[in-house]
Amino acid sequence: MNNDAKYIDIQNVEQTFKTKKGNFPALRDINLSVAKGEFVALIGHSGCGKSTLLNLIAGLTTPTQGVLLCADREIAGPGPERAVVFQNHSLLPWLTCFENVYLAVERVFAATENKAQLKARTEAALALVGLMPAAQKRPGEISGGMKQRVGIARALSMEPKVLLMDEPFGALDALTRAKLQDELLDIVARTHSTVVMVTHDVDEAVLLSDKIVMMTNGPAATIGEVLSVDLPRPRSRVALADDPQYLQYRKAVIDFLYTRQAHVEKVA
């Protein structure tokens, strides 16, 4: 771990998808490094390849060109040390919430811990997102927001080295979202997790991250600008609401998204 500043290192990554109409260049010239314990937000308009980049870091897809490293090792495929919170929660509908989380806990910790400890871990993860009362319900019986929280609990329960989140709070109402953002801040502060989060919510990006990666519009999207957010932690949304520095960061992101990268609808 002598390379903590470049815990995740992305070098000259290019991603092209083969479609029926020919090659579609999704990403080009991506160079990015994420330090250990850093919270990075990827922001950009829809279709700019934020999720594609996240899938590359997860190892779910391999880049057409370039290299991705995590802890000095090439990312060759997905693994539990890089947990993913999926955009559409991806819970297994035939398992209860408890079983969905237990599946992940069991995979990571079964070798070293007994059943009672695995059970305790699962319950702790569900309690963290406030879902112990729904533990024995199936995903079909709970709301979309609750499903997303189970998805977060599942990812956190694995104690991953890197937490990858694909618009995790997008489907939630504003109050639940704020509550979960605060919880995430708290959890990240305690676990010193490295987080990469895709979002299109400017406030969320500024509130949570150390670094905001702003992406240009696709196709062939790339990193337009990287903004370091030097707000002291722990952060409180109430105190930050009229903090001039916070407002300045917010303005910078909005300026990038709506002035320089104003979304032009593609003429198909």
Next chain:
Amino acid sequence: MVAAVFHSPLEAPLAPAADATTSASVKAMTSTPAPTPRKTARDFRGLWMAVLPPVMGLACLVLLWQLIASTSNSGIPKPLETWTQAVQVFSDPFYSEGPNDQGIGWNVLASLQRVAIGFGLAALVGIPAGFAIGRFEFLSRMINPLISLLRPVSPLAWLPIGLLVFKGADPAAIWTIFICSIWPMIINTAVGVQRVPQDYMNVARVLNLSEWKIFTKILFPAVLPYLLTGVRLAVGTAWLVIVAAEMLTGGVGIGFWVWDEWNNLNVSSIIIAIFVIGIVGLLLEFALIKIATLFTFEEVKS
């Protein structure tokens, strides 16, 4: 594809029952006192709609039958004669006087046994084959032409092959059932495996689950609804085919019974047999639909 074209006559009457159960569970969850008088009125109407149209349909059938039987001199017995005969037949369904003279109960059971053995063997071969074909594209490309070639063949065309190989009527009939019920199970299972949502497989990949865990926790539950559709189609086909096969092979069985009664020119028994075959088929179908609904879960909406 295969599942989509298949409609059961039972689906419509089943729907109100499903509504009733969901509303009951909602009531249990909210635990607020339900407005009872309105509820009973609605349930009554539901019951009325569930009972009246089918009864009327049956009445039309009987009426038509009576009309045809009394106007033509084709020798078709009238409903009432058939009913008397049926009462006599069912008064002792399990008598046995030698291998060629047994009660209708034994005949039905003998047919069901053949279907069970033939279908069971087909499931043992067909379901794993379906999983393999669905999982590996090479296998799928290898086997698909064979399936396309053999599936349209009437199962009865296989009967002589069965007689030749197994040198017996009973194994030949079972062989025919096996060959006709294996296709829907292979095809539906394979389609189910190919249609497992990518999201679930991504979860498996991120968790790095073992092949066994992927199979038990993701693949099998995801494929189960498709698999059960295949089973339902297979049992339906098997029950269709067994009657024809038994007519050719003889022995004990509902198909043989129909042929035997025809040789005795006992037409009302044949009509009874038609109803018995229909009712048994309906019960098989009903049981399998019930099992299928138990294992169908809400799909992930993306």
